[in-house]
Amino acid sequence: MTDAVLRVSFAGPLVTYQDAGREGQMRFGVPASGPMDRLSHAAANVALGNAPDCTAVEISVGGLSLECTSGALSLGVAGGHFMVNRAEESIGAWSVFALQKGERLTIRASSEGSWAYLTFAGTVHAPKWLDHTATHSASGFGGGALLAGSTIRVSDTKIREERHGDIARPTFLPTKDSVRVVRGPQDRFFSDAHIETFFSAQYTLTDSFDRMGVRLSGPKLEVDGALSIPSEPITRGSVQVAGDGIPTVLLADHQTTGGYPKIATVISDDLDKVSQMRANDRMSFVEISPQDAVQVIRKSATDRTLYLAEIAEPKGTLDQRLMRENLISGAIAAVDA
Numbered sequence: 001m002t003d004a005v006l007r008v009s010f011a012g013p014l015v016t017y018q019d020a021g022r023e024g025q026m027r028f029g030v031p032a033s034g035p036m037d038r039l040s041h042a043a044a045n046v047a048l049g050n051a052p053d054c055t056a057v058e059i060s061v062g063g064l065s066l067e068c069t070s071g072a073l074s075l076g077v078a079g080g081h082f083m084v085n086r087a088e089e090s091i092g093a094w095s096v097f098a099l100q101k102g103e104r105l106t107i108r109a110s111s112e113g114s115w116a117y118l119t120f121a122g123t124v125h126a127p128k129w130l131d132h133t134a135t136h137s138a139s140g141f142g143g144g145a146l147l148a149g150s151t152i153r154v155s156d157t158k159i160r161e162e163r164h165g166d167i168a169r170p171t172f173l174p175t176k177d178s179v180r181v182v183r184g185p186q187d188r189f190f191s192d193a194h195i196e197t198f199f200s201a202q203y204t205l206t207d208s209f210d211r212m213g214v215r216l217s218g219p220k221l222e223v224d225g226a227l228s229i230p231s232e233p234i235t236r237g238s239v240q241v242a243g244d245g246i247p248t249v250l251l252a253d254h255q256t257t258g259g260y261p262k263i264a265t266v267i268s269d270d271l272d273k274v275s276q277m278r279a280n281d282r283m284s285f286v287e288i289s290p291q292d293a294v295q296v297i298r299k300s301a302t303d304r305t306l307y308l309a310e311i312a313e314p315k316g317t318l319d320q321r322l323m324r325e326n327l328i329s330g331a332i333a334a335v336d337a
Helices: 038-046 192-200 268-276 290-311 318-324
Strands: 002-011 016-018 056-059 064-070 073-086 089-091 095-099 104-120 123-125 151-157 178-183 202-209 213-217 238-241 247-250 262-266 282-287
Touching (some): 038 073, 104 151, 104 268, 178 268, 192 282, 262 268, 268 290
Antiparallel strands (some): 002 151, 016 056, 056 104, 064 104, 073 089, 073 095, 123 151, 202 282, 213 247, 238 247
16 A cells, blocks of 8 residues: 555646535535535546545546656546546547556547546545535545645555456436426416416526536526525525526525525436536426426436446456457467468
8 A cells, every 4th residue: 555646737617625525514604615516526426436425536528647757556437428548548438447557648628518526546645524524615624636746645555456447327318409307396486477488488408517516607687576485404406596587497506595486496317417418508498396306216226226336346457357258269270281
């Protein structure tokens, strides 16, 4: 076991340390934070042999470039369709691989997706807040943001050759542009016509998009009656409508309370997809009942558990993989002429 030091030469905005999030603190006004795409974060960890809630570096479309200046270790990457280059060699956007001293790693946005996750075979030394490294982007509490010149220190590093290779992507996730929501809890503040508009119109994500939420562009939704309501708890996925009539979908770093009416709530099964969308992508909202939402989430929970268990299985060392392969498809006898 050794230690490794990775020096960041470039980091785009909103490149931060994230574990699975600090649950149970919202009643004290503390957002949970954690990864924008929770399944990809877990997948990059378990494929590497880590627990699913271990600390990772969340990488935005701005990208990340670093160099291993000391030691060596295995790394995992998963998330959007990013371009990953190790030591000038292009590798899979969902993969586990080794990084040796002197080698560079560059992760850049490609065709789609807003977030990727870099995980480490070892213990990442990052600041904690309330016992978690999850970074709240507005305050900086938690592990914090990575900038050019930052160093990532990892102790007890390991080369996990038996896990190197591509990570299977999940096949059970929704792929359509429609986003499932449960109506309310303040749908009573909107007329029937505006509710119908909300469910029939197509909205476009704007560039007002960060870890707290994303504003949408589309038909305005006028509030019927007083705009302000008594502040109440807000959940991830709330679609709130401010005085300008523009809906905003709240994401990982959302505030804990608010007084704007929420016309609907995105079900948790679709939040990773929304988080991975980009500005100018389009979405439409589809209403489902609370009962149907519960059934969707129960099935999804089973699918995700089975998927993570599958990719957590080691592939085997190179020697073991070669032994499993039928490398000789036939034999040719030498015959004297």
